[in-house]
Structure formats: structure tokens, C-alpha cells
Amino acid sequence: MAAVLKSRTLPADWWRGASIYQVYPRSFQDTTASGVGDLKGVTQRLGHIAFLGVDAIWLSPFFKSPQADMGYDVSDYCDVDPQFGTLADFDQMLTQAHRLGLKVIIDQVISHTSDRHPWFVESRSSRNNSKADWYVWADPKPDGSAPNNWLSIFGGPAWEWDGVRKQYYMHNFLTSQPDLNFHNPEVQDALLETVKFWLDRGVDGFRLDTVNYYFHDKHLRSNPPHYPEDGATSADAPDVNPYGMQEHLFDKTRPENIAFLQRFRALLDQYSGRMSVGEVGDGARSLKTVADYTSGGDKLHMCYTFDLLGPDFTARHIRNCVTNFEREVRDGWVCWAFSNHDVMRHASRFAATEEERAHVAKLAITLLATLRGSICLYQGEELGLPEAELAFEDLQDPYGIRFWPAFKGRDGCRTPMPWEADQAFAGFTTAEKPWLPVPELHRALAVDQQERDPQSVLSHYRRVLAFRRSRKELTQGSIEFLGDGDDVLAFVRRRGGRAMLFVYNLTRAPQSFTLPGNMMALPVPQAPGFAGTLSGNVVELEPLSAYCAAV
Template identity: 75%
Template sequence: MAITARAGDDWWRGAVIYQVYPRSFQDTDGDGIGDLRGITRRLPHIASLGVDAIWLSPFFTSPQADMGYDVSDYCDVDPMFGTLADFDDMLAEAHRLGLKVIIDQVISHTSDRHPWFGESRSSGTNAKADWYVWADPKPDGTAPNNWLSIFGGPAWEWDGVRRQYYLHNFLSSQPDLNFHNPEVQEAVLSTVRFWLDRGVDGFRLDTANFYFYDRLLRDNPPLVPDPDATSRDAPEVNPYGMQDHLYDKTQPENIDFLRRLRALLDEYGGRATVGEVGDGARSLQTVAAYTSGGDKLNMCYTFDLLGPEFTARHIRRCVENSVVAVKDGWICWAFSNHDVMRHVSRFALRESERERVAKLAISLLATLRGSICIYQGEELGLPEAELAFDELRDPYGIRFWPAFAGRDGCRTPMVWEKELTNAGFSTGIPWLPVRDEQRMLAVNAQEGVSESVLEHYRRTLAFRCLHAPLIDGDMAFLAFNQDVLAFTREGGGERLLFVFNLTREAQTVQLPVGMRVTQPLPMPGFAPLFADNTITLGELDVFCGRLR
């Protein structure tokens, strides 16, 4: 059974959330694509980790041009994933196991197959003519401004029927909704209410800062590079990152809509929102604006820890920046998700240290102040899968190949039984291949093996639940001459010290005068030396102790 971090309406504060990518989790009908019945079947595995909630990536009706992030019906399940009855069964089983259920809400844009867009594009005078972002061309026929699509090329697509351009921040088949229109807001909120009425516990808001655009359609200026920035809008190969996105997202009108959304959720009680904020160097300021005051989002996550750097300096800077910027809001931290290379492959310098890196990463994540997200398969230490071009399904990767391989490498199927076809994911041909190096790390190969990554995750998350400071206690960093990450967590009458060595060299740390460890509390899987207030850490090591 899951162990809920906190009961009541604020269950999300300090919660551990497990992300399920439905296409790749468990297939039960042999079509090579995961489904809702497969999620239900594997819920006991998720609950056994000791997490509090699951987050489901989109399972709505969709032509799947962007793997479900192009929705054509917000209030139904795509047949490839099952039915609404299957969703209800999954939700009931999750709740029986003590798991909250958060679903992805992709409302900044729809599919061009959505009936709303079909009506909107039919003329400039129909009832939904203003439901999407339409604009006239410049006199020379070119796009209204210089805005770019994250998936490559201009963010504007010409439509011959209306003889106008429409805005799309992603694929041209993902037109942006016009949130300046009150009718659009009402329609979107009604789809949220549909799932609230079915009993979901919260929503992960995809691209939560993309809902509004600048009415004047002003050009974005070029970006002045910031060497100290901890988050980027796009990989270096993508020209999207060359603009300062002042006008195509993160507009002030978004605040009032988020208040409306929060008011709706508050009608139901105990519901939560986690917003995805991609806003370059301004991400933390945006998170602060979206989570402050207790009347907007409950929490947000940024891309600060989703990059390649795994150093004491980087992590301290990210966390300290969040403390300064997000004073009365809440952060959700993650090292991996469905959009980035798996962190074992990002952080490990060589294959032989992947297991150690996997263990150290969850130990660190579990001790940060905030809620945390775990992406399916990271509890097995899965590395990124290497794919050939003809195996790619992600339009982002196909567009920027070979400079950027896209997101398929982190989306390959979950591995359950190493001896079965496709490691137990499917009896058919999987939509992405199952690599042997991942198969060997299957759940049944690690279950009950004391030193496995899987069992380390279970022990570490149990450790987190046992210590009140790790749920929502205060956090303060310590400075040492050594290259270590050191901080205290305090709350519920307990004060803990953590010292992380993220380097490949041993480190010896002398605690400051006046600081005394009354009891070493070995973190699962690590055994640093401690004597006379001196900590000796091996490479990729961590010390924990209770302070007086």
C-alpha cells in the first residue's frame, strides 16, 4: 500500500508523484501500445514504491501526431487506451491502494481534428471563429510576426479557407486556443469539471504559461545569453532558444485564468494542480507568480534539474534561486520525465557507475524541499535507449535529426519480466523497441534483490516518509571548502544534516564549530565514515545525521 505523506487537502505538499506514460507502461491487448487496463494491472508495483500519487500523461481521444498531446476530445478516452469504464476502474483501484490520480490537462492547444477547430476554420463569422488565434498576413503574405514553433519553423500556419494564419506553438496540427475569448475559458473549464466529477485528484497542466499571447502580436527580441541561467527553452540546435519569448507566452492575463481554475478545483476540495513552466531564465519568477497567494496553482516544476549538470554548485544554485524567488509557493522537483534524456544517461560518466548514480540521484531528490516526481523506469535505473532514425516516432526528434534525437529514447516500454517477449510489456510489436540493456534491468530481475536500484528506491522513499523534515521542513545550505552539497532539513522537532559528494573523488568534511551530530542516520545504500565530527565520503556518496 502507498504511504500518503500528508492527509487532508494539502496531501500534495511534499508528495512523491510517479509519472506513467500510458503508451509505454503495459499493453494488455497485444497491439504494442500500453493501455489503461495495463496501468490498473501494474498499480501494485507503483504502490509498493511508497509514492503518494500517479500522474498519467494524456490518454484522451487524439490523432496522436504528438503522442496524445494533440487532443481532439477532452472528455473521452482514445480507443487505443481503452474506454471511460477502463479509466473508472483504474481510478477506483488506485484509490483502493491509497494512490491519488493526477491527469495531464493539455489546454493551451488542441488537435486540428478537434471539432472546435473544424468550426473555427470554416469561416471568419461562425460561432467559434475567435476560439483560436487567427491573424492576417503582412502585406507581402508572410507571417504576422517572428514567433517560432518549438518543433521547428514559424509558429504560424496559413489556412486557405480563412485566408489567415493561425498560431501553433508546437506542431502545425496543434493550433493554439484563444484564451482572450471568455467562451474558450468556459469551455476549457467545463472539460476540467468533467474529470473532477469522475473523481480525479488533480491535474498536471501542460505548458501552463502558454495560454495567452500578446494581443499586439509584437515580435520577440533576440535573446541575450545568460551564462548563469539554469534553464533553457530549447536544445541549442533549435533556433527557438535564440529568441527572448516576451510576447508569445507568459502573459499577465494568465494569472486571472489560473485563479478561475483554482476556484473550480476548490469547489471539490483536496484537489491539486502542478504546472509545467518552461520560461527560460524567468522560469522561477513565473513559478512564483503562479503559485503565490494560495489562489492559483498548488505547485509548479521547471526544467532546472532536467539538464546535463549534476554538480553541487548547480543543484545548490537551482534550489537557492527557488527559495529566493518562490517565497510562498511550492516547487515540484524531478530529474527525469517524458521530455528529456533519462538522468542515469545524463549524469553517469561511464556505464559502470549508472547504478550508483541512480541511487544517489533518488537519495538527493528525496531530501530536497518540495514535492518530487519520479518517471516510470527510473526506479530500475533505466538508461536512455539509443534508436535509429527509422525507429523514431517523435516529431520533434525527426525534425531535428541527427543533431537532436528527440524524446523517444526515454519513452521506450517499461520492462517487467526479463525472460518474456518484450520484457512483458506486450505480446505484439511494441511501438518503440525494447533494448536488451533495459530488459536486463526488469522489475523481476531486481525484485527482492537487496542492493538493486528498485529496492533502494523503496527504502529511500520509506526513509523520506519516516522523517517529518523531509515532507515540508525548512532547508538551509552549509558552506564548505570541499566540493560537496550540504544542507539541513528541520521540522516536526527534528533537525537533519545531509552531505552529498557528487564528485568522483573522496571528500573529508569537518563540521563547523557548534554543530554536533547526535546520531548518524545511514541513508539506504551508502556507508560514509563518521568520527569526531568528521565525515569521510567516498565518490558519489551521502551522509545523513541527526543534529541536536
């Protein structure tokens, strides 16, 4: 494999139209027989990622952490957790990635820290220490209850009583993840120094976790109820988590965030070719937030939302998501994804039966690769991995444990990567037991099995990503949708004098699409996964199929 890999020089705006591969390090490759993946394991498997044909990797957190939330509770922003290795291991991984032409993006979790971070240890020690105001502290109400009605995403109030300070502290997530007080300029300065640490080390970009959660309302005003539909009450919210029963006006997405993102961007702009992508979870307001955070070229380079991370894989839904973004986010940029470490794998979400799972996986990457924007792939989706079914006693995810059995959590998409089918735990580890089980179904879909099969999901991913990379219409061109039906998704990607037509049938029945006006279509033979045919001016599509032509 290594013989065919060549390093590439990418432009400064390499992120625009890039394909990014998300690595969940603890589930990628274990080299220490600990049962947990590590940075040396990432380095060992970089050839697989480079050969896939992506432009960059995004590493989920590997920082020093108690691991209460799988590394999203950071206790040292400038060091590697021992279970993942050392800073030297990171440097080796970074060097090898660059040698293979891969950019490296790391996960910056700066809305909160672990309660074991030295900053918080000092902050909670008294009300008058040097970091007393580095976190969100508030006095109780006269009756001893929390300062307001804010809720935690992980269930229950967003406030935890501390007996030392005799105050509450705010936590949007676990009680062991206290929120930083971004209203304090010293906090911003300290966080930007940690970002500079990694910039100086050579990282190419940052994925900003929960980027709209940085600031809170200074006056600690309570959130109003959220009414999903006219006439509905907050108690009618369909979610298993009461967090969705509030309109989150005061605990996140505050206007002060804009100025901090400008400071963050100004730091990145001191370095060549660096980028930022923000995770925005803001419900119905998400697109407005994305527009605010990416406009003007002085804040984030791009954002992603959760719009395509749900169960809906229909022509109308995808067209609405893309057209809404194009309309509302004028000069910003989007990163589309069907899967990540927080949602059920899309091979399970989109496939109606086990038999069609591999076919749907191929169709999904074909569609994703032809949308306008950058795209993000989650490790294992290139194998068509389905969601793992886990027993309660195997769960590690605190969110899943908290809401079981109504919600099974996120561990089903976080199980170890299967590399060699005939090895113990599919080649992930030589430990007696991995941190999460390796399903037998995943073993059958291991990389070494699919490498030998030109019709495998893995082989199809490689062909599709090579096709996307070879066509500037796909990485840089505009998008224009045709028609407005529920059954067929059709659009034209255009750049300069070149244009390509894509037509998708996402239903389980044959469909047809009539070319508009005098459009002339010439099939593109080298386009992978496009089996539709043209009869006169009508595109004929079998169930779950696609058509591609130059127009």
C-alpha cells in the same frame, strides 16, 4: 505483493511534500496485443507503483487524439482514445488507485488542441461562425508573410496559412496543434467545463502542460532577439532549435494568465483535496513565473521547472537551483524531478560510465528524496534504466524526426517498461512488435530481476521513499545549506525540534566536510544509502556517496 499494501488516508494538502510517479501509458503495459500500453495495463501494474511507496500517479495524456504528438494533441478532452481503452477503463483504474491509497493526477493540455478537434474544425470553416475567434487567427502582412516573427518550438514559424479562412493560425508546437485564444472568455469557460468533467469523475489533480503558453500578446508584437551573453548575437545561440534565439516576451507568459489561473484554482477549491502542478518553461524568467503562478494561495498549488532536468549533477548547481527557488518563490511550492518524458534519462545524463550507472541512480534518488518540495519520479527510473539508443527508422517523436541528426529526440526515454526479463518484449506486450523497441539492456534490468535483489536500484528506491515518508522533516521541513564549496553539498532539514544533516559528495574523488561550530551529529542507522563516516567533527565521503545524521 498485494498482501502488504494498505490504503492510506491523506490530508487535504497531501500534495505538499508528496512523491509522484509519472506513468507514460503507451509505454507502461499493453493488455490488448496492440503494441501500445493502455489504461487496463496501468490498472494491472498499480501494485508495483503502490509498493514503490509513492503518494500519487501522474498520467500522461490518454484523451482522444490523432497522436501526432503522442496524445498532446487532443481532439476530445472528455473521452479516452480507443487505443488506451474506454472511460469505464479509466474509472476502474481510478477506483483501484484510490483503493491502494494512490492519488491520481491527469495531464491537462489546454494551451492548444488537435486540428481535428471539433472546435477547430468549426473555427476554420469561416470567419463568422460561432467559434471563429476560439483560436489565434491573423491576417497576413501585405507581402503575404506571417503576421510576426514568432517561432514554433517544433521548428519553423509559429504560423500556418489556412486557405479556407485565408488567414494564418498560430501554433506554438506542431502545425496540427493550433493554439486556443484565451482572450475569448468562451474558450476559458469551455476548457473549465472539461476540467470539471474529470473533477466530477474523481481525479485528484491536474498537471498543466505548458502552463505559461496560454495567452499571447493581443497586438501580435514580434519578439526581440535573445542575446545569451554580452556581445553575443542571436546567431550564437548554442541550441539546435532557433526558438532559443528569441526573447519570448509576446508569445507566452503574458500577464493575463494570472486571472485564468485564479479561475482554475477557484474551480478546484470547490472540491476537497484537489491540486494542480504547472509545467513552466520560461528560460531565465522561470522562477519569477513560478512565483507569480503559485503565490497567494489562489492560483497553482505548485510548479516545476527544467532546472534539474539538464546534464549538471554537481553540488553548486543543485544548491543554486534550490536556494534560488527559496529566495524568489516566497510562499509557493516546487516539484523537483531529475527525469520525465521529454528529457534524456538521468541515469545516462549523470553517470560518467556504464559501470557507475546503478550507483548514480541510487545516489540521485537519495538526494532528490531529501530536498525540500514535492518530488516526481518517471517510470523506469526506479530500475536505473539508461537512455535507449534508437535508429532513425524507429523514431516516433516528431521533434526528434524534425531535428535529426543534431538531436535524437525524446523516444529514448519513452521505450516500454521492462517487467519480466524472460518474456517477449520484457512482458510489455504480446504483440508482434511494440510501438518502440525494448532494448536488451533494459530487459536485464526488468522488475522481476530487481525484485529478487536487495541491492538493486528498485529495492533502494523503496527504502528511500519509505524513509522520506517516515520523516516529516523531509516532507514538511525547512532547508538550510551549509558551506559554499563546489565539491560537497550539505544542508539541514528542520521541523520543530527535529533536524537532520545531509552531506553529498557528487564528485569522483574522496571529499571531507567539517561540521560547523558546535554541531553534534548522531548517525541515523536506518537511513538508506548513506555510507559516509564521521571522524571527530569531519565527515569523510568516498566518491559519489552521502552522509546522514540527526543534529
